[in-house]
Every structure is written in C-alpha cells, then in structure tokens.
Amino acid sequence: MKAVKIVSLDVLDIRYPTVKLGLAGSDPRHLAPNYACAVPVLRTDDGLEGRSLVFTIGDGTQIQKAAIEALRRFVVGRSLEEFIEEPGLFAQALAEHHQLRWLALGTYRMAVGGVVNALWDLWAKREGVPMWRLLTSLSPERIVQCIDFHHLRDVLTEEECLAMLQARLPGRAANVQRIEEQGVRVYSTAGWSGRPLSEVRQICGDLYGQGTRAFKAKVGRGQQYDRQRALDEDRRMLDAIRESTGPDALLLTDANQNLGDWRNAASYMTELAEYRPLFIEEAIAYNDVLGYARLREALAPYGIGVAGGEQAPDAVTFKQLLAGGGLTHCQIDGARVGGVNELLAIVIMAAKFQVPVCPHSGGIGLGQLVGPMAIFDQAWFGSEGRWLEYLEFLQKGVFRSPLVVRDGHYQPLQAPGWGLEMEEEFVAKYRYPDGPETADSEEADRVAAAQPGAPPYARFWA
Amino acid sequence: MKAVKIVSLDVLDIRYPTVKLGLAGSDPRHLAPNYACAVPVLRTDDGLEGRSLVFTIGDGTQIQKAAIEALRRFVVGRSLEEFIEEPGLFAQALAEHHQLRWLALGTYRMAVGGVVNALWDLWAKREGVPMWRLLTSLSPERIVQCIDFHHLRDVLTEEECLAMLQARLPGRAANVQRIEEQGVRVYSTAGWSGRPLSEVRQICGDLYGQGTRAFKAKVGRGQQYDRQRALDEDRRMLDAIRESTGPDALLLTDANQNLGDWRNAASYMTELAEYRPLFIEEAIAYNDVLGYARLREALAPYGIGVAGGEQAPDAVTFKQLLAGGGLTHCQIDGARVGGVNELLAIVIMAAKFQVPVCPHSGGIGLGQLVGPMAIFDQAWFGSEGRWLEYLEFLQKGVFRSPLVVRDGHYQPLQAPGWGLEMEEEFVAKYRYPDGPETADSEEADRVAAAQPGAPPYARFWA
Numbered sequence: 011m012k013a014v015k016i017v018s019l020d021v022l023d024i025r026y027p028t029v030k031l032g033l034a035g036s037d038p039r040h041l042a043p044n045y046a047c048a049v050p051v052l053r054t055d056d057g058l059e060g061r062s063l064v065f066t067i068g069d070g071t072q073i074q075k076a077a078i079e080a081l082r083r084f085v086v087g088r089s090l091e092e093f094i095e096e097p098g099l100f101a102q103a104l105a106e107h108h109q110l111r112w113l114a115l116g117t118y119r120m121a122v123g124g125v126v127n128a129l130w131d132l133w134a135k136r137e138g139v140p141m142w143r144l145l146t147s148l149s150p151e152r153i154v155q156c157i158d159f160h161h162l163r164d165v166l167t168e169e170e171c172l173a174m175l176q177a178r179l180p181g182r183a184a185n186v187q188r189i190e191e192q193g194v195r196v197y198s199t200a201g202w203s204g205r206p207l208s209e210v211r212q213i214c215g216d217l218y219g220q221g222t223r224a225f226k227a228k229v230g231r232g233q234q235y236d237r238q239r240a241l242d243e244d245r246r247m248l249d250a251i252r253e254s255t256g257p258d259a260l261l262l263t264d265a266n267q268n269l270g271d272w273r274n275a276a277s278y279m280t281e282l283a284e285y286r287p288l289f290i291e292e293a294i295a296y297n298d299v300l301g302y303a304r305l306r307e308a309l310a311p312y313g314i315g316v317a318g319g320e321q322a323p324d325a326v327t328f329k330q331l332l333a334g335g336g337l338t339h340c341q342i343d344g345a346r347v348g349g350v351n352e353l354l355a356i357v358i359m360a361a362k363f364q365v366p367v368c369p370h371s372g373g374i375g376l377g378q379l380v381g382p383m384a385i386f387d388q389a390w391f392g393s394e395g396r397w398l399e400y401l402e403f404l405q406k407g408v409f410r411s412p413l414v415v416r417d418g419h420y421q422p423l424q425a426p427g428w429g430l431e432m433e434e435e436f437v438a439k440y441r442y443p444d445g446p447e448t449a450d451s452e453e454a455d456r457v458a459a460a461q462p463g464a465p466p467y468a469r470f471w472a
Numbered sequence: 473m474k475a476v477k478i479v480s481l482d483v484l485d486i487r488y489p490t491v492k493l494g495l496a497g498s499d500p501r502h503l504a505p506n507y508a509c510a511v512p513v514l515r516t517d518d519g520l521e522g523r524s525l526v527f528t529i530g531d532g533t534q535i536q537k538a539a540i541e542a543l544r545r546f547v548v549g550r551s552l553e554e555f556i557e558e559p560g561l562f563a564q565a566l567a568e569h570h571q572l573r574w575l576a577l578g579t580y581r582m583a584v585g586g587v588v589n590a591l592w593d594l595w596a597k598r599e600g601v602p603m604w605r606l607l608t609s610l611s612p613e614r615i616v617q618c619i620d621f622h623h624l625r626d627v628l629t630e631e632e633c634l635a636m637l638q639a640r641l642p643g644r645a646a647n648v649q650r651i652e653e654q655g656v657r658v659y660s661t662a663g664w665s666g667r668p669l670s671e672v673r674q675i676c677g678d679l680y681g682q683g684t685r686a687f688k689a690k691v692g693r694g695q696q697y698d699r700q701r702a703l704d705e706d707r708r709m710l711d712a713i714r715e716s717t718g719p720d721a722l723l724l725t726d727a728n729q730n731l732g733d734w735r736n737a738a739s740y741m742t743e744l745a746e747y748r749p750l751f752i753e754e755a756i757a758y759n760d761v762l763g764y765a766r767l768r769e770a771l772a773p774y775g776i777g778v779a780g781g782e783q784a785p786d787a788v789t790f791k792q793l794l795a796g797g798g799l800t801h802c803q804i805d806g807a808r809v810g811g812v813n814e815l816l817a818i819v820i821m822a823a824k825f826q827v828p829v830c831p832h833s834g835g836i837g838l839g840q841l842v843g844p845m846a847i848f849d850q851a852w853f854g855s856e857g858r859w860l861e862y863l864e865f866l867q868k869g870v871f872r873s874p875l876v877v878r879d880g881h882y883q884p885l886q887a888p889g890w891g892l893e894m895e896e897e898f899v900a901k902y903r904y905p906d907g908p909e910t911a912d913s914e915e916a917d918r919v920a921a922a923q924p925g926a927p928p929y930a931r932f933w934a
Contacts, residue, residue, distance in 0.1 A: 040573070069542065070574065108933070161756060273626055295786075295788040324759070334762055452545070467564045
C-alpha cells in the first residue's frame with residue numbers, strides 16, 4: 011500500500027437545542043444541557059476522511075474546538091502509516107506533549123482523545139471495516155503496544171496485560187460471533203430530570219415492549235437544598251418507570267455527582283433502597299476514589315451497586331477506582347479520556363478486577379463511540395453483568411448510520427470506522443454559530459435557573 | 473460606596489522564550505518550556521483594573537485564553553458588590569456552570585480560577601490593600617462563606633472549619649506582625665533539568681550567600697529509558713548544589729511525575745537517599761492518591777518526604793491526598809484550581825492534617841499569586857515546616873512590583889491586589905502572536921526532542 015498523507019484537520023462545532031426536547035439529557039448537575047460536540051475531521055491525500063467526536067453539552071464547545079485545533083501541527087503532514095505503526099507512541103506524543111500537557115486533563119485530554127480517535131477512524135476506513143471489527147482483531151501484542159503503562163504498572167504491567175489477553179484469545183472468536191448474532195444488551199436512560207412524566211411513561215413503555223429490560227432515572231436534583239422535595243421527585247420518576255414497564259425491569263439511578271460526599275450519598279440512597287436499583291451512578295465527585303470505596307461498602311448491605319467513570323478523566327483515575335474497590339460497574343466514555351488507546355488500558359484493568367464495563371452513552375454520537383469498545387470488552391472478557399447505555403433520541407436525521415437496537419440489544423454497525431458521518435442537513439442547521447437552529451446558551455441558562463432544585467448560584471447565570 | 477460595574481474582560485497571551493535562558497524552568501516531563509500566561513483583565517466603570525494570571529508553559533495558552541473568554545458573559549455587566557457579597561456562590565456559579573462544567577478540570581477550572589482571582593484583585597484594590605492584607609483580615613465566617621463544601625464534608629464540614637478558625641483567631645495578629653517583619657522562608661528552585669551546572673553553581677552560591685537555605689533539583693529525566701544515565705545526571709546536579717552551598721543547606725527533589733508508579737518511584741529515590749532530600753515532589757501522577765499514600769510509607773524509613781499538588785486540579789484531589797496520608801508537604805498553586813476560594817479550602821484541610829503548605833511558585837507571576845496564600849496559611853496556622861518556592865528569574869523588567877527576597881525570606885508586597893501589573897515593554901515584546909520576541913513553540917519542540925532522556929515519542933513533535 012502506498013503511504014497516505016494527512017493533509018488537513020478541521021473542527022466542527024455542532025449544538026443541538028435538547029433543552030427544547032422536553033429537557034432530554036438534563037440531570038441534577040446539568041440542568042439544561044444542549045447536546046453538542048466538537049468534531050475533528052482529518053482528510054488524507056487519497057480522499058479518506060477520518061473523524062470522531064468530543065461530546066459537550068452546549069457552551070464551551072468553542073474551547074474544545076480550540077484545544078483540538080492546537081493539535082493540528084502534529085498530525086497534518088504526517089502519514090497515516092506512522093500512526094498505525096506506533097499508535098501508542100503517537101497517542102503519548104499528544105497526551106504528554108512537553109508544553110501542552112501542562113493543561114492536563116479535561117479539555118486537553120478530550121482533545122487528544124478526539125484526534126486519536128479520528129486517526130483510528132482513518133485506520134479502520136483504510137482497512138474498510140467497522141471500528142468494532144478493527145478493535146476485536148487486534149492481537150494481544152498490538153494491544154500492549156497501544157497502551158501507556160508509565161503510571162499504571164502498580165496495577166497492570168505489560169507482562170500481566172499480555173498474559174491476560176493470551177489466556178483469553180482462544181475464546182474471542184466465539185464471543186465475537188455471538189455478539190454479531192445477538193448484539194450487546196442495553197439499558198435505557200429515559201428518566202431525565204425534569205422530563206415530563208407522561209413522556210417518561212410513554213418512552214419506557216415502548217422500549218419495554220421492544221425488549222429493553224433496564225431503565226435509568228436521574229436522582230437527587232437539589233437534595234442539598236430540600237431533601238424531601240428531591241426524594242419526592244425521585245420517587246415519582248421511579249414509580250413512573252416501574253409502572254410503565256414490567257416486574258422484570260431493572261431500575262438504575264444516577265446523580266451526576268450531586269449527592270455531595272460519600273456519607274450524604276449513602277444516607278440519601280438508603281431512602282431509595284426500596285426500589286432496589288442495580289446501582290447509583292456518579293453519586294459523588296467523579297475523582298473521589300476514596301469516597302467511592304467508602305460508598306461501595308456503605309451501600310453493599312442494601313444491594314445497591316456503585317457506578318462511575320463517565321467524567322473520570324484518565325486511566326490513573328480508573329486505576330484507583332478499580333483497584334481501590336470503588337466500583338461495581340465501570341462506565342467508560344468514548345470522548346473523555348485520551349481515545350481508544352487509553353480506553354484499552356481501562357477496559358483491561360476493569361477485567362482484572364472483575365468489574366463489568368457499562369459504557370456511558372448519554373450524549374450525541376456516544377453510542378457510535380462506545381459501542382465498539384463494549385464489543386471489544388465483551389469479545390475478550392464475556393458479557394456477564396454488562397449493560398450498554400442507550401438513548402432513543404438524536405440518531406435518525408443526525409447520523410448516516412443511526413444506532414439499531416433490536417430486542418433490547420445494540421447491533422454492531424456495519425459502516426466503516428466509527429460510523430460518525432453526519433447528515434449534511436443536520437450539520438447545516440445546528441452548526442455554531444451560524445446554523446439557523448443552533449442552540450442558544452443564554453436561553454439554556456434561563457431554563458436551568460428556573461428548574462426546581464436549581465442551586466442558589468443559578469442567579470449568576472441568567 | 474457607590475456600586476462599581478464591571479465593563480470588560482480582556483485576555484492577554486504572553487509567552488517568554490525561557491528555552492533561551494539556559495533551559496530555565498525545564499524538568500523531566502516539560503523538557504523545554506516557554507514560561508507563559510493567559511492574563512484576564514477586568515475593567516470597571518470607575519477606572520479600576522483587576523487582573524490575575526493563569527500560568528502555562530508556552531503552546532496551549534491560546535486554549536486557556538479561549539476558556540477565560542467563555543466566562544466573559546458572566547462577569548461583564550455585574551457589579552463588583554455582587555461578588556463581594558457572595559464570593560462563594562459567585563465562584564460556584566462559574567466552576568459549576570450547568571453546561572461549562574462538563575469540560576471539568578484542567579483548562580476550564582484554571583479559567584475559573586483566573587477570573588475569580590481577578591475579581592479578588594478588584595476587591596483588594598477597592599479596599600486599597602495588598603492581597604495578603606485582604607486575605608489575612610477575613611473573618612472565620614467570611615472564609616466559610618467563600619468555600620464550596622459540597623464534595624468535602626467527609627473531611628471538612630462548615631462547623632469544623634469555623635471552629636478551627638475561631639480557635640486560632642487570637643494568635644493571628646501576632647503571626648501577621650511576625651510575617652511583616654521577617655517575611656516567609658523560601659527555597660530556591662535552581663536545579664532545572666539541562667541547566668548548565670556552572671550556572672547552577674553560580675546561582676545557588678549567590679543565593680546561599682544571601683541567606684537561602686534550601687535548594688531544589690529536578691530528578692529522574694529519562695529514568696524509564698536509561699536509569700543509570702538518569703541517576704548519574706541527578707547526582708551531578710545534587711553534587712553541584714551541595715558543593716556550591718553550605719553544610720546547612722537542605723536539598724529538595726522534584727520529578728514532575730516522571731517516576732512512573734509508586735514502586736518504581738520508591739526504588740529510584742532510595743538510590744538518591746544519600747543526599748537526604750527533604751522531599752521528592754511529584755514523583756508519580758498528580759492524581760494518584762492511592763499511589764501517593766504507598767510512596768509516603770515506602771520512603772518514610774529513608775527520611776524522604778513526599779510533596780505534591782502543583783497540578784492537583786481541585787480540592788477533591790487535595791482532600792484525598794491529605795486525608796489519605798499521601799503528603800508530607802502540600803504544594804498549592806495559585807492558578808491551577810478555582811482561585812482563592814478553592815485554595816482557602818485546601819489550606820484549611822492541610823492544617824487539619826498538619827501537613828505544611830509549601831506553595832508552588834515555579835512559573836511567571838506565581839510568587840505574586842501564592843505568596844499571599846502562604847501568608848494567609850502562616851497567619852492562621854504558623855510557619856513551622858513551611859517553605860515557599862522562589863525563582864530568581866522573570867521578575868525585574870516583568871512586573872512593576874517584583875518579588876523581594878531578603879535573608880532567605882519572601883517579603884510581603886506593598887502594591888494593592890496581587891501586584892501582577894506588568895511592564896508595558898515586556899507585554900509588547902512577548903505578546904503572542906504579534907510580539908517581536910514571543911516564544912516559538914516549534915523551536916521548543918526541537919529543543920525538547922534533542923534533550924538527553926527525551927522520550928521516544930518526541931520524534932512526533934519535531
């Protein structure tokens with residue numbers, strides 16, 4: 011094959027006004043999000059286009075765009091082969107750039123993830139395969155080569171990683187075949203804070219009828235200001251889900267870090283123990299690894315698990331959440347850490363501690379991004395205890411390859427790469443700042459400040 | 473007093489080519505930094521100018537600038553009184569903005585810190601006092617009002633914080649008086665990776681002669697690729713410092729996260745135990761709170777302490793480093809977390825665990841920013857075990873109120889606010905991108921890639 015040269019990196023800023031969709035996507039901390047993304051687009055001299063997506067929730071996407079653009083000088087002019095030959099070193103060159111790394115996690119690491127994932131997209135498209143196929147065909151040696159072990163060796167060494175994978179290799183093909191036939195089990199996040207209960211009932215009832223068997227509700231909005239009001243709101247939501255589904259439906263809960271410290275979180279969740287939620291997700295700060303461990307212990311007698319990770323910014327945080335015993339369910343996100351390379355490390359560490367990976371997919375394009383990683387995980391380590399989050403909105407009319415869920419299972423996409431190509435009409439309509447229907451941050455501020463349980467400082471937004 | 477309205481927020485991007493200063497500022501991870509900063513400048517309708525500074529190391533300052541500009545809509549048009557009345561709520565409105573908080577720590581939190589600190593600057597200037605004076609005059613109740621306790625209560629509650637401060641209040645005035653007379657003890661960071669040893673000897677000798685009694689050396693550059701070469705390099709540096717100072721000079725070490733995981737860090741540092749360093753700073757990832765605790769235990773028998781915090785992005789991380797027993801020295805930075813408000817929480821948590829605060833000041837303007845917080849800490853909790861970092865370069869010709877060190881002690885600045893006003897000539901020369909002598913990131917990449925111990929992925933930079 012002839013060398014393929016990367017000739018450009020452009021970044022789209024897309025903002026959809028989810029605030030107008032009955033507050034779809036809203037939660038106790040993100041009271042009025044507008045699902046948005048910064049989309050890095052790489053082009054090569056032979057006409058390939060590689061893209062990925064960094065999920066944001068409206069305002070701030072311009073910062074994310076600036077961060078991705080800062081990486082342009084490292085990719086434009088390089089050949090795709092340089093990445094494919096040394097994907098681990100290339101990802102480290104970005105994440106550990108001697109000046110840019112000062113900006114650390116959050117925006118900068120997400121920018122690295124965006125660019126690295128766009129390179130993986132080019133790789134998969136060059137092979138002409140969907141991302142899950144590329145990921146599940148990597149050899150153990152290749153996977154080890156992708157990972158930066160520098161800060162991880164107290165928990166996972168190269169040798170241990172290789173041995174784990176080699177031991178599992180004989181079972182991989184059968185797992186992949188099963189996933190191709192059945193797909194990956196999903197749960198639905200339908201219980202958004204402030205979403206009208208009539209809508210929640212309708213959506214959950216429909217999804218239950220179509221085979222989905224687990225449903226997530228946001229809980230704890232404004233609990234720090236009026237606990238009783240918050241608990242009443244949560245119970246109404248959980249009742250609505252329970253009543254509109256069936257006795258075999260599992261309930262999941264998610265507080266988006268709004269339950270304060272582990273003690274308060276434990277006491278709040280015991281009030282909701284009667285609903286027997288499979289887990290409480292992001293009860294406390296996403297990087298409070300000591301708090302996570304205490305919370306898991308405190309909730310174990312109630313049968314409530316502890317999930318987290320969607321905002322955990324790097325493998326070092328996951329290492330501690332996993333090794334420290336803080337998680338019963340490990341929630342990776344496709345656009346938060348440094349891309350596929352860092353996710354490989356996280357998924358393998360989760361397997362080591364036997365914590366099932368249940369990827370975060372509550373956002374635009376996240377199902378496309380984490381689905382392949384869920385398939386990678388289940389191909390190597392089986393499906394037991396795994397659930398993939400699924401949103402029923404922002405697919406058709408948005409992506410040329412919308413997600414398909416059949417009988418409660420996510421189906422592997424057939425499009426090459428991530429399948430993140432967007433419909434032109436959607437981009438034209440919602441591109442910031444010039445799309446005629448792009449989201450309005452100031453309007454969202456007013457909506458957020460008017461929500462029940464909004465914090466006292468919300469008055470400084472509007 | 474009549475209400476003062478904030479009418480503008482501008483942001484400067486300043487990049488000084490420290491690469492050309494004999495690699496001043498370089499370390500094992502940041503091989504060729506150009507000391508830089510994004511400077512938020514607030515102006516009021518009565519002619520006050522409030523500013524602060526977010527320290528960066530060259531490339532990426534444009535991202536930091538974009539992040540600060542995203543906060544413009546929350547401050548322009550507000551009155552300064554709204555901030556002064558509710559500094560805690562106002563800081564939370566920024567740090568926890570319902571959309572922007574998705575960008576999390578790193579760049580976004582630093583932007584919040586920059587704007588919050590610029591508001592504090594306006595407050596101090598309105599009172600006509602230096603920042604250390606404003607900070608040391610806050611009542612216990614006012615301090616509690618500044619802090620967001622939401623994620624901290626398992627370690628520090630409002631009640632406990634108030635009680636701690638009330639108990640110390642009677643001793644505060646005498647402490648402040650002592651600091652005004654003597655200043656705050658400093659250590660010098662002179663042993664930068666790659667700085668010519670002749671220069672290190674000269675600078676350390678001079679500073680020792682002027683009263684400084686502690687000196688820090690960077691260690692561990694490239695240890696993961698060639699341990700013996702790295703140890704030899706470190707020993708030459710430590711010998712140079714020891715030989716150019718006196719027998720009563722303390723040695724400090726700093727690896728800027730380059731020693732991998734805690735086991736490798738412990739084994740590396742035992743090789744340098746003969747130098748009896750007071751501490752090893754940032755041995756491992758700055759957010760590896762479990763690793764910090766193990767490292768502290770492992771190095772205790774050798775009498776080597778464990779310092780960290782300059783990149784710890786929030787109070788939640790410090791809470792765990794402190795409560796988890798990971799630190800012997802707590803290194804706050806003035807421009808990494810969400811500004812004064814978050815720093816107050818960190819300093820008080822450090823006091824609770826009796827860990828001395830030794831602020832990070834290795835960067836442009838950081839002495840101006842952390843000096844007042846060091847004075848706050850020592851006014852309330854005494855000076856025992858405390859050292860403030862001090863750099864001998866980038867003061868005169870840069871700031872209108874350069875730092876003064878006398879007999880090894882930092883002297884409280886008399887300028888109102890932070891004293892961060894810059895010389896116009898300096899700004900004109902080094903402003904990015906149009907200043908004629910502004911730093912060149914691509915040149916720095918080439919310098920970094922050529923350093924001994926540079927990582928194999930450095931070839932993707934140049």
